[in-house]
Amino acid sequence: MDVNKILKSNKPLALESKTIIHLMLVHQSISEKTTEALKPFDVSIQQFNVLRILKGQNGKAANLSTLNERMVSKMSNTTRLVDKLILKDFVKRTVCEENRRKIEIFITKKGKEELLKMSNTMLAMEKELLKDVNTEDLITLNKLLDKLNTDK
Amino acid sequence: MDVNKILKSNKPLALESKTIIHLMLVHQSISEKTTEALKPFDVSIQQFNVLRILKGQNGKAANLSTLNERMVSKMSNTTRLVDKLILKDFVKRTVCEENRRKIEIFITKKGKEELLKMSNTMLAMEKELLKDVNTEDLITLNKLLDKLNTDK
DNA sequence: TACATACATTTGTATATACAATTATTGTAG
């Protein structure tokens, strides 16, 4: 992707602005490819992320706040994401007995099975997207992204 | 931003997956900061982008398809973005006389004035976000992003 | 015990976006 071709601006943008736009365009592309990759499973990228986090818990429950901390989503919408995953029978939700304000969310057997298929499809998409970026470059890219001042 | 701290996964993710998540998290942060920066002007990042592209036209009109090509937006929504900018008196829309299917969109004087203020605010935000990334790193980052296979 | 406060989640609602269908205009084959 060549950001200059897209911008076609005669007055040159600040390098900072250009970088931000570049990141936006890259995100848009990733987002579209992800939606496409996950379409057969009828889940959104956010629903996929919830499943991936839950599986990372290795049987332990996660409550909503925990999910939320690790996700690109607002609390109120995480509730609704979980609602949708329950409808698909991919996760279970129970009230936490030690603290009834909290809820506990688990991934189900079906959820785990589907997640495995999704992950394979996703990884194929990711490899295709990153096929011209070698390992060394990927490491550099991650290091550079770590330098961004994102409060996280 | 340290993506490993956020993921907290025990089973290590593929470097490709990690990079994609990293980009997603970075985008989310940029998106939030941008919304915040543009709030005083009551425009969205997409509306800002329309204005920036129109200004880059240097008086020449842009039609919707042109705007769309250069933007992170679907055609149908670009129509509505322009609607909102018209309400604010930031742009004007006229039917193209050579081809009445097309419309021509111009930035207004008021639009240009406001865009200048917005750009200053945005640049300050961008510099803050990228304060720990030096020029050389920015160039490297853009080069790496160019390597992504995004069909653009 | 009663009451204020904090915490965890949910609900309501306005706005944003994606996708499909529609309208209006132009181009073109017969």
Add this chain to the structure above:
DNA sequence: CTACAATAATTGTATATACAAATGTATGTA
């Protein structure tokens, strides 16, 4: 010249997201 396809933009609608307010539960304190 008419019919049909192609182009440019708009509209309808379902889903997604952000933000604020509300709900239910727990904790501190007078």
